[in-house]
Ligand code: FES
């Protein structure tokens with residue numbers, strides 16, 4: 001039995017050192033002994049630390065965690081803990097059909113069971129690829145045992161003929177080059193593959209770099225951890241330090257709820273604007289906040305984030321990639337710039353036991369081409385604007401990606417410079433769009449607005465990254481490459497098109513998009529933050545009745561049991577796309 005005074009409060013004692021239930025204790029012990037752990041270790045009173053392993057051959061973005069976990073273990077052992085590594089349901093953004101975001105909640109749910117039901121005193125969350133970071137933070141939030149995140153880190157920079165090629169972003173460009181006949185299919189594949197030269201996650205400011213940066217801004221990673229490229233030696237060192245630190249966190253009883261406070265989320269919202277973060281961030285941070293019981297609304301993104309300027313010059317908004325971001329100072333340098341103008345709640349506690357202010361006070365920018373000083377940003381007002389109207393209760397738009405071409409064509413009325421009107425062209429899901437976008441009978445012109453519905457958490461299911469749609473070929477030939485796009489789905493963080501996304505409620509939940517018809521006039525006012533179908537209330541009521549009679553908006557059948565289960569209980573994008581019943585379970589480890 002343990003004689004370590006700190007040990008009595010460890011939750012793993014209930015399994016391995018339970019005087020009230022010696023039979024079960026023996027059974028628990030014998031099975032964890034069978035691969036070589038000793039009784040002495042399991043009853044030593046040392047914290048038992050889980051390593052939630054997201055890497056596997058199915059998850060190449062996170063696969064390097066299989067290596068990093070060895071250094072994490074060494075850190076845990078060195079600090080007086082015992083490491084137990086276990087697999088997390090794989091989520092690979094580019095490999096999972098119909099969409100990886102279908103599995104974020106599945107990985108969350110299974111990790112909650114693991115953290116709750118096994119003898120773990122603390123956990124290292126191995127994060128990286130898009131949905132892995134929110135899934136693991138959400139589970140840590142629900143169970144609320146001491147937890148620390150470790151990024152796998154971005155891939156090295158991609159290069160092709162002397163130019164940087166970035167994950168995802170290069171695909172848009174390569175498609176255009178192939179369409180224009182500049183490269184053939186072989187060349188297309190070579191160009192796209194050049195952007196992925198090493199292990200790690202996407203090297204652009206897509207959802208992965210965004211969510212890993214925000215995990216650090218929230219205080220859940222050691223300072224400086226997010227941006228270190230996966231293959232760098234510093235990444236191995238950070239893995240070791242993360243292992244060391246989690247053991248002390250258990251002794252200090254620092255839990256996710258101590259770190260991820262409302263103030264921490266507001267810091268993260270501001271950092272998201274400054275880094276040019278993905279439009280997926282509001283969905284995921286809302287989910288984490290809801291599982292903690294922290295108040296966070298979609299309006300907070302505009303209130304706290306919209307006016308923050310873009311400081312980080314990474315593709316798709318800028319020029320550079322992950323290695324450059326790291327060399328320029330990473331998240332601490334960005335936080336430091338925001339601190340200099342009072343935009344960071346400096347007192348927020350982080351996993352190293354210090355405040356974010358203490359951690360980032362001396363974090364200077366090392367390369368001002370890549371991270372701009374606050375006084376000389378790349379763009380002003382880089383956050384999201386939140387729109388509302390009879391089309392939806394909320395949808396977001398990233399104003400900083402609005403191109404000059406777009407501004408000239410749609411936002412150039414001197415009397416009304418932030419509003420545009422157009423004729424709606426409505427597609428029901430990505431297949432319908434692909435089948436009909438070039439159909440001349442739709443008569444799409446430069447005044448048209450493209451709508452994508454049936455792409456939300458219920459409709460798709462899991463919400464597809466399909467709202468950004470290209471213009472039809474006949475318009476592209478006339479030099480019109482981008483039309484306004486609006487939808488109830490998401491948009492890839494690596495795409496830079498000016499779309500209105502994440503519309504909630506979605507068509508499949510009978511939101512306003514469900515009663516929109518091709519040919520309707522629609523008005524978007526970016527000043528008043530409104531988005532409306534320009535038709536009478538009577539007509540809208542008639543359409544609502546018709547929709548009800550038809551049994552609601554029709555969407556494709558379930559393909560798997562999980563699709564059916566999730567569709568029955570999933571929240572809208574505005575509400576984090578969480579499993580609604582799961583929000584009732586909070587702080588499970590506290591009993
Ligand atoms: Fe995994 Fe981008 S696809 S990080």
Ligand code: MG
Nearest residue numbers: 130207492493
């Ligand atoms: Mg993505």
